Amino acid sequence: MTTPDHMSGVLLVAHGGPESLVWSDSIPVPHPRRGEALIRVAAAGVNNTDINTRTGWYSTEVSGPTQEGEAAESGGWAGALEFPRIQGGDLCGHVVALGDDTAGPALGARVICPTNQARPTADNPFGFVAIGSEFDGAFAQFCCVPVDQLYDVTASPLSDVELAAMPCAFGTAANLLSRAGVVSGSNVLITGASGGVGLAAVALAKALGARVAGICGASKAWSVLQAGADHTILRGGALPKDSFDMVIDVVAGPGWMDLIDALRPGGHYAISGAIAGPIVEADLRRIYLRDITLHGCTYQPPEIFAALVEKINAGQVRPLVSKTYSLLDIGAAQADFMSKTFPGKLVLIPPEITP
Numbered sequence: 001m002t003t004p005d006h007m008s009g010v011l012l013v014a015h016g017g018p019e020s021l022v023w024s025d026s027i028p029v030p031h032p033r034r035g036e037a038l039i040r041v042a043a044a045g046v047n048n049t050d051i052n053t054r055t056g057w058y059s060t061e062v063s064g065p066t067q068e069g070e071a072a073e074s075g076g077w078a079g080a081l082e083f084p085r086i087q088g089g090d091l092c093g094h095v096v097a098l099g100d101d102t103a104g105p106a107l108g109a110r111v112i113c114p115t116n117q118a119r120p121t122a123d124n125p126f127g128f129v130a131i132g133s134e135f136d137g138a139f140a141q142f143c144c145v146p147v148d149q150l151y152d153v154t155a156s157p158l159s160d161v162e163l164a165a166m167p168c169a170f171g172t173a174a175n176l177l178s179r180a181g182v183v184s185g186s187n188v189l190i191t192g193a194s195g196g197v198g199l200a201a202v203a204l205a206k207a208l209g210a211r212v213a214g215i216c217g218a219s220k221a222w223s224v225l226q227a228g229a230d231h232t233i234l235r236g237g238a239l240p241k242d243s244f245d246m247v248i249d250v251v252a253g254p255g256w257m258d259l260i261d262a263l264r265p266g267g268h269y270a271i272s273g274a275i276a277g278p279i280v281e282a283d284l285r286r287i288y289l290r291d292i293t294l295h296g297c298t299y300q301p302p303e304i305f306a307a308l309v310e311k312i313n314a315g316q317v318r319p320l321v322s323k324t325y326s327l328l329d330i331g332a333a334q335a336d337f338m339s340k341t342f343p344g345k346l347v348l349i350p351p352e353i354t355p
Helices: 048-055 160-164 167-180 196-207 218-226 253-262 302-313 327-339
Strands: 006-012 021-028 036-045 090-098 110-112 116-118 128-130 142-146 187-190 211-216 231-234 244-249 263-271 293-296 321-326 345-349
Touching: 006 327, 021 327, 036 110, 036 160, 036 167, 048 327, 090 142, 090 160, 090 167, 110 160, 160 321, 160 345, 167 196, 167 244, 167 263, 167 293, 167 302, 187 196, 196 211, 196 218, 211 218, 218 231, 244 253, 253 263, 321 327, 327 345
Parallel strands: 187 211, 187 244, 211 231, 244 263, 263 293, 321 345
Antiparallel strands: 006 021, 036 090, 036 142, 036 345, 090 110, 116 128
């Protein structure tokens, strides 16, 4: 295809509410540098990371739940952002060009990439950058991605929309399960089980042979059971004590200590989100006297995503996509996402390319 000089997309111009997202039809199409590929975006998932980055929620100035929309000006999870920024951490697209002296996926290949892209250094072996945060992402018709972060999913039976729902949710879930050590026979409790990460964690844990309980609202219990959970626990309900080998958490908030108490002695707690609030109250005796291991999970080793892609290409995993939107309607899509009305994922579709 002939690549146009300009494209349509959404610019984040400052930290704040939906008014910080500005539509433009005159964004210059980026040129891939050495080591990069230019991707025509087919679909882009909606996720907490993009919303949290927009509001500045990762700043220590913010202490409330993500749903409250509390905002800060001090930057994203890696420090200050460069504005304007094109967000969009969930990408499915097609390779249309490669940078000079760059070998990568074939032109036309359908690709995805991890949201958090490993960039370890001697000083920080857990270093990473995030698409849509440290560099421009998928909320536009085109974006550039390092070729070493692209995975060919041309062979997958999943649609572009389904594939766009997977990098953040399934990548995060796979990492959480790996860090917690979930194996066949594990008894696992998953919070936020009807959300994108939660449903992915349920499906992946069941595929490993674990026994899974999912915490969710009553109206979405069907989606958690359909994903493979053995049973559900009503959100806000009492949790059994000393019962689970692992807790997979994206919620945190006021009920955090109940999650720790739900673990058996020697259990593992893994977290990669705090939608109910990042500030928790703990009785450390219930952690150290019971030999509980805590895992903070953001850095994802490349082999975690590579193993996930094998399952995607084999059609062994499939996300629940509740609704799609035009990229132009990103405000409505993010509002619906924050309302937690829909289980699973919401996906944005960019406008067609005009020759």
